Amino acid sequence: MDGLKKRLGRNAKKVRSYLKIISPVFKFDVAIQKVRNPRKGRIARIREKIQQIVITQFTVSMNPACVIENDRAEIRQTEAKMRKEATARLESIGIALTNKDRKDIVVSYKGEVSRIATYIKNKQLRDNFMTYTMSYAMDQCESFLALGEKIKSIGGMIRAKLRESFVPWAERYLDDATRHALVLNI
Numbered sequence: 282m283d284g285l286k287k288r289l290g291r292n293a294k295k296v297r298s299y300l301k302i303i304s305p306v307f308k309f310d311v312a313i314q315k316v317r318n319p320r321k322g323r324i325a326r327i328r329e330k331i332q333q334i335v336i337t338q339f340t341v342s343m344n345p346a347c348v349i350e351n352d353r354a355e356i357r358q359t360e361a362k363m364r365k366e367a368t369a370r371l372e373s374i375g376i377a378l379t380n381k382d383r384k385d386i387v388v389s390y391k392g393e394v395s396r397i398a399t400y401i402k403n404k405q406l407r408d409n410f411m412t413y414t415m416s417y418a419m420d421q422c423e424s425f426l427a428l429g430e431k432i433k434s435i436g437g438m439i440r441a442k443l444r445e446s447f448v449p450w451a452e453r454y455l456d457d458a459t460r461h462a463l464v465l466n467i
Contacts (some may be wrong), residue, residue: 314336317396368386384436393443414450
């Protein structure tokens with residue numbers, strides 16, 4: 282209590298009220314406690330003897346309902362694979378990518394695909410989605426360049442093709458209930 286009183290700059294009553302407020306999120310368990318008896322001189326007084334419970338140490342744990350698991354690690358791995366795939370395919374058709382182009386591709390992929398992929402709980406379906414969208418975007422870019430057209434912004438072109446790829450993928454791989462739930466989450 283002394284440590285909390287010092288850190289918060291409040292008295293014991295205020296500290297207890299703060300702890301009561303945050304108790305739904307943080308759980309405080311007593312680790313070490315001792316009972317303090319009144320001094321001998323105080324026993325002779327008329328007032329009642331009061332024993333104080335002193336908690337010298339406690340453990341703090343967070344409510345499990347407030348914790349979200351980090352599923353981003355699996356998504357990041359697939360993002361890295363798709364980034365390498367895009368770079369390799371664009372370089373194989375003779376497009377020299379600048380650092381800005383690479384960054385634009387990553388930003389567009391994260392913004393359009395990874396944002397949706399976080400709501401797909403099935404790992405195989407999520408990986409399928411992430412692979413399909415990048416393959417679709419790369420195929421479209423290659424066919425666009427094969428026609429002799431010029432691309433002003435590679436990141437913008439890929440972003441547009443990634444947006445386009447969601448509808449064919451959803452129609453091909455998702456049933457109606459899953460598609461509806463996914464659209465509601467987005």
